[in-house]
Amino acid sequence: xxxxxxxxxxxxxxxxxxxxxxxxxxxxxxxxxxxxxxxxxxxxxxxxxxxxxxxxxxxxxxxxxxxxxxxxxxxxxxxxxxxxxxxxxxxxxxxxxxxxxxxxxxxxxxxxxxxxxxxxxxxxxxxxxxxxxxxxxxxxxxxxxxxx
Numbered sequence: 001x002x003x004x005x006x007x008x009x010x011x012x013x014x015x016x017x018x019x020x021x022x023x024x025x026x027x028x029x030x031x032x033x034x035x036x037x038x039x040x041x042x043x044x045x046x047x048x049x050x051x052x053x054x055x056x057x058x059x060x061x062x063x064x065x066x067x068x069x070x071x072x073x074x075x076x077x078x079x080x081x082x083x084x085x086x087x088x089x090x091x092x093x094x095x096x097x098x099x100x101x102x103x104x105x106x107x108x109x110x111x112x113x114x115x116x117x118x119x120x121x122x123x124x125x126x127x128x129x130x131x132x133x134x135x136x137x138x139x140x141x142x143x144x145x146x147x148x
Contacts, residue, residue, distance in 0.1 A: 019043045020065035020135060025055035025081065026097075027073045031120075035068070038124045044131070052076025056084045064092060066131055069114075071098035071105050079109050086113040093134055095127060 022039060026032040027050050036046040047062070049055050053075040059067065067085055071078035078096055085092060096109040099120030106117040116130055 019045070020131060021045045021063065022047070022066045022068060022131070023055060023059055023062075023064045024048045024068045025050070025052065025073060025078065026068075026070040027051060028070070028099075035124060035127065038128065039131070042128060042132070050074075052078060052081035055081045059085050059088060059092075066134075067092055067094040068127065069094060069096050069109075071096050071101040071109060071117075079105065079112055082109060082112045082114060095130055097122065097127075 019042075022044050024032055024036060024039075024046055026035070026048070029050060032048045032050070036048050039046045047058060047064075049058050051073045052069075055067070055069060055073075056076065067082075069078035069082055073081070078098070082094055082096065085094065090113065094114045095116045095118065096106070096114040097118040097120055098105065101109075101119075106119070109117045115134065118126060
């Protein structure tokens with residue numbers, strides 16, 4: 001679903017169009033900035049952190065519709081951060097990515113609950129499209145649940 005945290009869901013914010021509050025964790029500050037800017041062009045609200053510990057702390061203290069995690073980060077890697085995030089809220093959708101992780105780590109992130117895992121370099125449009133598709137599907141599911 002897309003409204004895990006009712007206080008931050010699209011409907012609660014009263015905004016027009018598809019918009020999500022996204023937590024982005026990547027130790028590559030340049031890439032994080034580029035991805036943040038791209039997502040903000042689609043009217044998403046994006047908070048950027050640079051390691052797994054920051055990601056978990058931010059997630060614990062703020063409501064997010066979506067989480068994007070690099071698999072290889074200092075202090076706490078993306079898989080461990082994802083495990084903790086999914087313990088806090090198993091319904092939060094997550095996408096992982098990495099330029100350095102091997103197939104095992106990428107599969108492990110999927111096993112831990114990531115909906116997709118991308119290998120860097122990837123086309124940023126793939127991330128945007130994944131969020132958009134998930135948002136549309138989840139919004140339709142929510143409307144059906146509210147009516148039923």
